[in-house]
Amino acid sequence: MRVTQSMLSNNLLRNLNQSYAEMDKYFNQLNTGKKFNRPSDDPVAAMKGIGFRTELHQVEQYQRNTNEVHNWLDNSDSALDQINSGLQRIRYLAVQASNGTYGESELKSIAAEVEQIKADLIETANMKVNDKYIFNGTNTNIPPVNVDAEPIVVEFDDSQVIIKVATNSELAANVDGNKVFMNGEESLFDTIDHFIAKLNGEIDEDMDESIADMDIFIDNVINSRADLGAKMNRLELIENRLAKQEIVATSTLSKNEDINYAETITNLITQESIHRAALSSGARIMQPTLLDFLR
Numbered sequence: 001m002r003v004t005q006s007m008l009s010n011n012l013l014r015n016l017n018q019s020y021a022e023m024d025k026y027f028n029q030l031n032t033g034k035k036f037n038r039p040s041d042d043p044v045a046a047m048k049g050i051g052f053r054t055e056l057h058q059v060e061q062y063q064r065n066t067n068e069v070h071n072w073l074d075n076s077d078s079a080l081d082q083i084n085s086g087l088q089r090i091r092y093l094a095v096q097a098s099n100g101t102y103g104e105s106e107l108k109s110i111a112a113e114v115e116q117i118k119a120d121l122i123e124t125a126n127m128k129v130n131d132k133y134i135f136n137g138t139n140t141n142i143p144p145v146n147v148d149a150e151p152i153v154v155e156f157d158d159s160q161v162i163i164k165v166a167t168n169s170e171l172a173a174n175v176d177g178n179k180v181f182m183n184g185e186e187s188l189f190d191t192i193d194h195f196i197a198k199l200n201g202e203i204d205e206d207m208d209e210s211i212a213d214m215d216i217f218i219d220n221v222i223n224s225r226a227d228l229g230a231k232m233n234r235l236e237l238i239e240n241r242l243a244k245q246e247i248v249a250t251s252t253l254s255k256n257e258d259i260n261y262a263e264t265i266t267n268l269i270t271q272e273s274i275h276r277a278a279l280s281s282g283a284r285i286m287q288p289t290l291l292d293f294l295r
Helices: 005-032 042-096 104-125 177-181 188-199 208-257 259-285 288-294
Strands: 162-166 171-172
Touching: 005 259, 042 104, 042 188, 042 208, 042 288, 104 188, 162 177, 162 259, 171 208, 177 188, 177 208
Parallel strands: none
Antiparallel strands: 162 171
16 A cells, blocks of 8 residues: 555644644643543543532531531520529529528518529520520420510420431430420429519418429429430531541542542653654654755
8 A cells, every 4th residue: 555645644643633632631630630521531430420529518518417406506505504503593592581581671682683583584595596496496486485475475396406417317406495494384484483472472382392393493404404415425426427428528539530640740741752752753754845855
């Protein structure tokens, strides 16, 4: 078969174009840091990347959910601590009032202080976080203690605010207000009002009963904080697991898509050398023109 000048030229151009394409590929990889820029470059790796990225986004969403649970639990714990302090103070005042040495004016002074503590406890029961009432279950837009009613209306929703924190894990982020503020059908605020009535001389009953009543609600707070602590411990374990999953998912995604810079730079330099060699050899192979003989 006769090899013509045209055949040599076409082959040289085709090989040079392929060389340019290879260099362009390595340039793009260095610019983007990715092994491929289109799914058609590597369909298998592209499909795997979709799965890895979906898993990573899922983990990141669960981490945002755990932050929301933290917000609920931390604020609930702070509120329970404040409630406990108020109840302890009322109990202390009940012990003082029960010793029989206090006169009418002193008991009224105690009643005035208890009224202020009661007002603070109502505000805590109606505590809002991110514009949500944290002690009223899923009815987060309704205050559990209606202070505008006369007498005040106390109604806590016992439903749970469930937040998904992992693929197969959910946590109740809220504290049941009934377990904190209710003793059967009687609310904490009714109990405090009863104690205030005793202090003001409106009811002639033993003060020791008020001490026992306060002990019941203090136990309620302690038990609720214990449950809250157990949730916090579980949440910490879930957060540790999510952090490990994030590291693994990120590493796997990187191995699937990210280039090895040292290897890619080496490939580019090698391709540049091949390209120069092709240009040099092509210049030698191409036959001289008629003008070269006329010089």
